[in-house]
Amino acid sequence: MKNKAVNRLIALGTTLTILLCGCGGTEKPAVGSAPDRETQTAASQSAAAGENAATGETPVAGENANEDMITFTFSKSSYPSVTLPEGQTPDDNVVLDYIRDNYQVDMKLAWQAEGSEYNNKLSLNIASGNLPDIFYCNDYRTFLQLAQNGLLADLTDIYEENISDTIKGIDASYGGRNLEPVTIDGRLMAIPAGNLDGQQDVLWLRKDWLDNLGLEVPKTMEDLEKVLTAFVEEDPDGNGVDDTTGLTVDATKPVARYNHAFGLEPIFYAFGVYPNYWMEDENGEIYYGSTDERMKEVLTLLQDWYKKGLIDRQFATRIGSGETEAVFTSGQSGAYFGAVHANYTDAFTNNPDIELVAVAAPLDGSGKYNYVLPEPTSSMLCISSKCADPARAVKIIGIGNDLYRGFDEKANEIFNAAGIASSSNGRRAVFPQGSVTYDYFDIIEKLGKAVKENIETGSYTEYEGMTQYDKDQVVLATQYADGSDKTELSFKSYYYRYVGSNLLSGSEMNPHEAAYYYTTDSSASLQAELDTLEQEMYLSIIIGEKSVDYFDDFVTQWKNIGGDTLLEEVKQVLGR
Template structure:
């Protein structure tokens, strides 16, 4: 289930594609005949013309091109006669580009795919293009195995993907750049996915006449009241306080029940590499501030303010869905899951989100996630590196619901509705792009339309659909959960992200060092077990000091040295 939750966290912010989800800059046209706003002066393309901008980005290649890739096999069941390599999606994208994608190899699942990529690198037997992670990208660059895509991206990149990369303030492309050369085209994650908000049963809060939470003390009082004062009114002492997860924290992109926000309020950032007050790079889980956070959580657990069973649930969302708790942490998209199930089981449930608890200075402090973690790369010597760029152009345009070929898009949508097949699982590459500020922009645009400040007819299809769902939910509250999910996710979670000032802390390193490859799993296990045992009282808070000493001895000091060298470019 945890893997499923993680996948949900990574994909829900783009999941509205099935029902509409574009975000950001939605009024810009990506019609292949209109996108010449990039004033590029390329030296021409394969057909010898001098087109530029989107005219060139979406133009078919003059001659057929074959692009071999490594492909991750999805669970989807295609119609009889279709294959992973030849199906309704692949045929559509080939028709648009004149680029035929063939599979050098296929792998089922993330682990198997990663192993295949590692083998391809180790044997120097790369397909023409493949998706790699940060560590694999570094190996490929160090061994001069992949093409510099700088010129191909500049010449053939569509306005859409360039606009998306621009929303990251240059961070996405910089992450794939070495010595001034662009070695991969990265995915782009949603910035909104990183903060962990406090979700509360507002109806319980109102019933007990408690104020909205701000401080750690406020949170403690609410948890105590939810445990002791029968907030659900059933006459039984069967409600619990704050929920948790046995992982304790997620560290980057959270799921339900992580304690990340508690650690952030103490300026502790476990699972992230940060700089201390002296400017030294340290592993965030080993700083003294973690001890303060753990002491507070242990105190709450001992006093019954944290669900005593939190580490024992088979699926972390169980008490939320069963409405036994009215208090937990999670990202903005919680109305999709698990809150939709909570409301289905109890239509009185009224969930609200808060940026809390605040730190001692009244600020909401949160870790952030890497803006990118996957890259499409092209093997050194491949004659048509622009083919990978052109493919990224067309399936990103489709994914972001800006494809002007409405009849063909409808065929794809109808096929998906009929078969349950997710078209995105058959894109040439597993590389989704969305505007990094998509959630905030979409929320702001919808609110302006509701106030009559923007004509919703000018919205891109995705923002328009969020707007329609929001109106539908206002007219018939909780009658259609398909409308309730996006309406509440944006109305509640999106509102916090748009309006609440946040102090955002980024990790300075997201990769893997040499020593990490052999010792990180052991160190992670030590960390999770120690933190969890301190919270539930199996170890004293002082055990944190022992953990730090052991972590350093078991390889942490060497890893810290390697991370420092990597960050400083040595």
């Protein structure tokens, strides 16, 4: 999104109060990282120092010894069900001690909360004018309101000089695209956590089933239909029982956005249709992808697949926790769409001989695999305008990230001795940045290439910013490949880092960028009802409760209950 669009968004005026804006948000605990990077392996419990992204240098402990001690308060989004080592708490631990003793910064935890409760607490802080010095924000409208009302420190003139080389390298990997949404009227107002590339949904199939039936990996829509038909009708598991079902689909959200397990998005994308996104047509007109007339062709296909059993006939009833996933992991289904990290260890637990393959399919008519890039950022660390020293706050954010990534050998020894390296979530519970992850836009693809090189040649080339965690992933995936260590952890690494990630550089990959990713003034009051209407439309048409012609009624309803209002606001933001 261009900076002028952000400026117009602020110029729209604020029909919502800051408090209401802050109450939105998501239950997701982390942004900017694939779920597997949130779970440290046993092999990474002794994390050693990595190389600094840009210069090879590590933070110098004690380099601020001559500076006066300063106190910063901070809030963070926490992870659920984290068990910390004895003697370590979120507000009193070896990480905060190390930062205080070596960088003369006393980090005081003002408060923390999980998921939407974090947004509720932040809203109360905003309303009272009592913001921490450093705080996490994962609602873009809230960020804009904060910036507009002078509640954020202007980082423009202090960022480059004080942020770490690692985060500079991360910014460079985005081409600065991550900084655009947090730059208002040419002024940098936050430190963004980016959304990683390489988490687009691909087709996961049971390779052993393909082999059993003598089938090739599908490429086109017709190929996929043939494979699904065989999986349903031809006893792919060879047990002599008619017990397999079709494509596994999420009933609660059949269609969503980027990085959505068990969705149907790639089917729509193959038709050049992009539901759930604000798009721009060939004439420069802005439209909502879910109202595209071409949706009817895709819905007709999906309804037909459901009638034939090529989509799990029971999917609409599978709404309990884990029920959808279990259809695949239990061996009932052999196909689903999900990101390259969306390979489920329960499948290995239930069947250690299982074989999977990830496929960029179905392709469109020109042989391309379409997908929509994620928004550049959806969360950020903000510094309050009341902060006594924003420059040192910027510096300590960068230092904290380097410490988290393992770029300080002395710190690693101390943290490991205290048990902080035992799990990534545990580490997040004691690090000031909490659930925020700063990582390279192309890290998933880069790590995948290193894994591939090691499996196929016996060695690999380290890349800038490679952490001990990354190196451990290379080892784990290789151990699974050569059969020396087949565990749930190595299964996950192999299929994520080798089988899945190495699709990402394929010539068929065809990314598209949405015209606009974020909410508008009226989203808080309108979006929930619009989303419910849309998801009910998908479900009712696919399972045949309503005809495909109902789509026209849906579009009319969508427009009348607020869709047209949001469309006009998006157009205003974009200056159309």
